[in-house]
Amino acid sequence: MSDIVIISGSPSELSRSEKLLQYIGSTMRKEHYSVTFISIKDIPAEDLVQGNYESPVLQQITQHIQEASGVIVGSPVYKAAYSGVLKALFDLLPQDVLYDTYVLPIMTGGSPSHMLAMDYALKPLVSTMKGLPLKGLYYIDSQLDKHQENPIIDEEILDRTKKQLFYFLEKIGLKKSISNATIR
């Protein structure tokens, strides 16, 4: 059982959003939270494509999510919404899998114009699975460098990230502050 489950919804090999989520995961681990990282790339594609509700991998994922104190869901913006493959995963999870769980939504997009995909697409999905979505974080590609240890290269969004992570941890009742030294 982990404190925090991170779900990464990008199918791309060299994914920006996944790099970002991994970085966030590693900062949480440094602060001694236990983190389970789930990438949709680790789920057999046939299970998702064919809608295999019996898949053992999906049952394992369901259990991880149900036992977590908080969940971070990340997706690239695809066609002004979340990626289809992330939705394919949620289609196969129980409708109340996020019951009473605070969820920090995170999106990365090529354009600032699609920030509200978070509010109109991703948060309603979290709500329908009975989760409690927090404000969330939206990054534009130019604010990220996926080749750096810390991919967040924009000061302002870095500050926002710290604040939102702190708030997320506060909400899930694991109020050890993230020291400023961890995220730099």
Added chain:
Amino acid sequence: MKIIGISGSIVGTKTRIAVEAVLDKLKAQHTNIEVELINLGDYQLVFSDGRDYRDYTGDTKTVIDKIMSADAYIIGTPIFQASIPGTLKNLLDLLPNTVFKNKIVGMLATGGTARHYLVLEQQLKPILSYMGAMLVPKYVFVEEKCFQNKAIIDDEVLLRLAKLGNDTLHMAAALKEIMKTQESAHLY
């Protein structure tokens, strides 16, 4: 004029039946059009990973090519977790941004109850608009209770589906005319 019906369900049959109802009626009423059904359940699509749409192979390529070649569409979706299924979203992800530019798209949904009527308004329309589609404003929501023995038994719903098909066709024909005059005036 080529109209493609897309049934966005990989499991059940209701969405396919509803899309077929639209296509069958169109075929019966108009001789000068070509219609084709793409039932997602009949194809093995890969997940979009952002590569150029021309670089896909197999079933994925077949479906993309078919969709690129049509003039108008009827997109049918089941409701999954208060939105469209991930597999239908994935099909849209696979297509280039401009695929529906200057093309007409009519929509229908099938779902347990009409409580999720607004899913299309809130979830599907924004994606299709972003992809350049001109949308038939009214869509049809077919409730589960309208189906019996793999057919739609509600006459009023069948009428609405027929109207959806006709509206889509007429809008597509009108758009073709507009494009023609614009082209000849070098406006386009």
